[in-house]
Amino acid sequence: MQEEKAKPKLSFWQIWNMSFGFLGIQFGFALQGGFMSRIFQTLGAEKDTIPMLWIAAPLTGLLVQPIVGYISDRTWHPKFGRRRPFFLFGAILSTIALFFAPYSSALWMAAGSLWILDASINISMEPFRALVADKLPDSQRSFGFVVQTLIIGIGTWVASNLPWFMTQIGIPNTAEPGVVPDSVKFAFAIGALVLFSSILYTILTTDEYPPEDMDLFQKEKEESKGFFNGVKEIFKNIAGMPEVMLKLGVVQFFSWFAFFTMWSFATPAITEHVFKATDTSSLAYNNAADSVGNYLGTYGLVSMIFALILAFVTSKVKINRKLVHMLSLFAGGSGFILIYFISEPWMLHLCFALVGIAWASILSMPYAMLSSSVNPKQMGVYMGIFNMFIVIPQIVAAVGGINFTYKFLFGEEVIFTMVLAGTSLILAGLANLLITNKQVTHDG
Structure with missing residues (x-):
């Protein structure tokens, strides 16, 4: 990896400000x-068709x-910097898509809204990852990504509980068949407002370091101009990605297959298996679906707490990133599998608390390890390429990987999707054993 110029350590609040936009991204x-x-x-979607309705989102992320990342590496504006223009553009599009998604009147409209929303969030998200690596010395990167995870945990907890909270203050939680309840519409509108305002906060409170050699930067920028040059360079970077990145890709594959399975099937699996509710226009189903959001909020809350613990630890001592990640994934896998065996709904909080430990680690440790293994001049494009290992498992899951695997391994009941998610996380934990480079597994 190319040596980079020494960077000053930043305070907690400087790191907080540069990461605060992730609150809105995670609301989305x-x-x-x-x-x-x-x-x-x-x-009106059938359970087995749900993953395919999600497929446009990861496909778009694979391209976007x-x-x-490549374009942002080659961007510099004296006032707006390198990454912040992408924060703003993505925030505007995401806000619009998030507000209108629950007003869809047909499946194709809802799937289209999800596609636009995910593509727009992706425009903002990876530059946020790259910004941490841009601004922090290696010794602070675990801490920096953990602070991001802390903010993500807050966003997950609050946003996941919004429909439930809307119901508690009297907003209707049911509607005519085929119509999304007002509680969900209000929740998405609040999410849209938080998304835009939090990203704007980061844009206004954070500056960026200019290129070390502006003449060389402009020369390299001119040499890489043009669509085909850009495509060629991206493929060159893919072919030349560090060995550590490939090994982390195996870990990421099983991790994100598990979470895509949760996002696709947690609501149908838990409402059916735990609450015995299947009529989507009934009060029982909609109350159960609110409860699922509440349980999902638990993994956000626990990821926030775990991130706080990690933030304290990483600010004081050096950690073994690989070991922390492996044990965290084992915890999350156990939580998913235990959902099948619970006897009371409240026990789901315990299951998703374990999932939250894995989520906190997934959002910090792989990025900390990656940022220590790549050329700092190519941080944006490599953070973007690393996203391939997030979206490819989601595409595999969407085109039949979930439906085939859980039925083949476990049985026809939809609750077995959660057992599949747990098994996948445990495999992700074991895959950490592939990573042996101490330069990336330990804090610098």
Whole structure:
């Protein structure tokens, strides 16, 4: 890896400000992850068709993130910097898509809204990852990504509980068949407002370091101009990705297969298996679906607490990133599998608490390890390429990987999707044993 110029250490609040936009990004992801399947079911989707309705989102991410990362590496504006223009553009599009998603009147409209929403969030998300690596020395990167995870945990917890909270203050939680309840519409509107305002906060409170050699930067930018040059360079970077990145890709594959399974099937699996509710227009189903959002909020809350613990630890001592990640994934896998065996609904909080430990680690440790293994000048494009290992498992899951695997391994009941998610996380934990480079597994 190319040596980079020494960077000053930043304070907690400087790191907080540069990561605060992730609060809004996670509002968007939590609302789509917790409630888009509910919207699909309300509009008449069968359970087995739900993953395919999600497929446009990861397909778009596969294309968008490397391109955005590549372009942002070659962007510099004296006032707006390198990554912040992409924050703003993505925020505007995401806000619009998030607001209108629950007003869909047909499945194709809902799937289209999800596609636009996910693509727009992706435009903002990876530059946020790259910004941490841009601004922090290696010794602070675990801490920086953990602070991001803390903010993500807050966003997950609050956003996942919004429909439930709307119901508690008297907003209707049921509607005519085929119509999304007002509680969900209000939740998405609040999410849209938080998304835009939090990203704007980061844009206004954070500056960026200019290129170390502006003349060389401009020369390299000119040499890489043009669509085909850009595509060629991205493929060159893919072919030349560090060995550590490939090994992390195996870990990421099983991790994100598990969470895509949760986002697609948690609502139908838990409402049916735990609450025995299947009529999507009934009060029983909609109350159960609100409860699922509440349980999903638990994994956000626990990921926030676990991130706080990690933030304290990583600010004081060096950690073994690989070991922390492996044990965290084992915890999350156990939580998913235990959902099948619970006897009381409240026990779901315990299951998703274990999932929250895995989520906190997934959002921090792989990025900390990756950022220590790549050329700092290519941080944006490699963060974007790394997203391939997030979206490819989601595409595999969407085109039949979930439906075939859980039925083949476990049985026809939809609750077995959660057992599949748990098994996948445990495999992800074991895959950490492939990573042996101490430069990336330990804090610098």
